[in-house]
Amino acid sequence: MRAPREPFRIKMVEPVRLTTRAEREEALARAGWNLFQVAARDVELDLLTDSGTGAMSQTQWAALMLGDESYAGSQSFERFRETVKDVLGFPFVVPAHQGRGAEGVFFGAVIDPGEIVPSNAHFDTTRAHIEIRGGVALDLPVPEALDPALDAPFKGNMDVERLVELLDGEDGDTVSIVMLTITNNAGGGQPVSLANIREVAAVTRERGKKLVLDIARFAENAWFVREREAGYGKTPLGEIVHEMMADADAVLMSAKKDAIANIGGFVAVGEDEEFFHRLQARGVVSEGFPTYGGLAGRDLEVIAVGLREVLEESYLRYRIQQVAYVGHLLVEAGASVVEPVGGHAVYVDAGATVPHIPAEQFPGWALACSLYLAGGVRGAEIGSVMAGRDPLTGENRHPPLELVRLAVPRRVYTSRQLEQAGDAMAATLADAESLGGFEMVEEAPVLRHFTAKLAPLDKRLTPA
Numbered sequence: 001m002r003a004p005r006e007p008f009r010i011k012m013v014e015p016v017r018l019t020t021r022a023e024r025e026e027a028l029a030r031a032g033w034n035l036f037q038v039a040a041r042d043v044e045l046d047l048l049t050d051s052g053t054g055a056m057s058q059t060q061w062a063a064l065m066l067g068d069e070s071y072a073g074s075q076s077f078e079r080f081r082e083t084v085k086d087v088l089g090f091p092f093v094v095p096a097h098q099g100r101g102a103e104g105v106f107f108g109a110v111i112d113p114g115e116i117v118p119s120n121a122h123f124d125t126t127r128a129h130i131e132i133r134g135g136v137a138l139d140l141p142v143p144e145a146l147d148p149a150l151d152a153p154f155k156g157n158m159d160v161e162r163l164v165e166l167l168d169g170e171d172g173d174t175v176s177i178v179m180l181t182i183t184n185n186a187g188g189g190q191p192v193s194l195a196n197i198r199e200v201a202a203v204t205r206e207r208g209k210k211l212v213l214d215i216a217r218f219a220e221n222a223w224f225v226r227e228r229e230a231g232y233g234k235t236p237l238g239e240i241v242h243e244m245m246a247d248a249d250a251v252l253m254s255a256k257k258d259a260i261a262n263i264g265g266f267v268a269v270g271e272d273e274e275f276f277h278r279l280q281a282r283g284v285v286s287e288g289f290p291t292y293g294g295l296a297g298r299d300l301e302v303i304a305v306g307l308r309e310v311l312e313e314s315y316l317r318y319r320i321q322q323v324a325y326v327g328h329l330l331v332e333a334g335a336s337v338v339e340p341v342g343g344h345a346v347y348v349d350a351g352a353t354v355p356h357i358p359a360e361q362f363p364g365w366a367l368a369c370s371l372y373l374a375g376g377v378r379g380a381e382i383g384s385v386m387a388g389r390d391p392l393t394g395e396n397r398h399p400p401l402e403l404v405r406l407a408v409p410r411r412v413y414t415s416r417q418l419e420q421a422g423d424a425m426a427a428t429l430a431d432a433e434s435l436g437g438f439e440m441v442e443e444a445p446v447l448r449h450f451t452a453k454l455a456p457l458d459k460r461l462t463p464a
């Protein structure tokens, strides 16, 4: 497989500091063996997240200068609102400082304690917003999603049969919202088919519930629909996006992903104006006045441009191919990855790649630390550390898959730079058996992976 060609020229550069293994060992130990706590200057290839890390285009930088910073009635908000309506089809929008701000606005207005919120798979911040309000975040992925080696086109889909069982069962009355995360970040960046969206929407609507989409990566999902779903091969991407949104009552968006902005988010709502006013009232309390909602006018301009740019053919083709290229490099290096490669990231199956480390010793965490030590490559564990503890029993949760996510920032690294990920994996796996697990030393009660301190069980790695 050849590296895809970048469909842009580079106009501004940011130096990458080269580091030695000794420097990285010191940096990681100082960070409590938590890659989230390592300084960015100590990282050579930062694949921690694709969130807010994209490079803005010249058009976005130019739009930034048009920002109208009026407290009320800003023109930037008008342009932002028009774009959301045009690209996504929702007339009402509440801006928020980022995706979790949108989640705070939304769940703050709708959820009751004890309420179950089913999804194909909740992202961790969504789960946290539901759980801190006493709700239950329930994942109902299709069975294919749990088989990392299986190459199926829409592993992000929801299991509709299980949804029906839930809604028609004794807990059905506690559900008011059904969610789909598009693409499915927690489940390998896998797309959701239009057929699945429609089916879930029909089941949801028939029972008088609301369908809410988390559309952080809507453009990448649309690309996969066109590539993989029968009948859409020639449909313009913009039309596919409209079809994806058509049955949703509301959407939650982190603009840090498929709006290629460094910050921002929003909740957008269809026809239900009364519902919109409830959300807007909530937004005023936590985010800000309805025409800026936690953002500067210039941020709203950038998002408006990004929402259109992300659907450009040349960009999306390159984007999807570049992420697939990283997957190819990792497989060549000997890693098992979740197949097929997702839209924004490669998910390494740590459970299969370093099978000698049990889930209790956090294999994904160990593999991620090793990639950093071997090559200055920073990824993120999506496994037992991120899963946290069961709020009722206090026990560690062990998800079905122990993953390391290598997320590719948009338009930031050339394909040659990304080859460093393959090299770091090859170096790690050349002596895989010597890689040891980890123990938890310190942790926060919610979203512990950001700040937890861990220690390697192999004490040779701990500086004296």
Ligand SMILES: Cc1ncc(COP(=O)(O)O)c(C=O)c1O
Pocket (backbone or CB within 6 Å): 051, 098, 099, 100, 101, 123, 125, 126, 181, 182, 185, 214, 216, 254, 255, 256, 264, 265
């Ligand atoms: C699917 C999904 N939803 C919500 C969020 C939260 O967005 P933010 O980081 O902007 O708060 C993320 C962030 O990674 C995400 O991937």
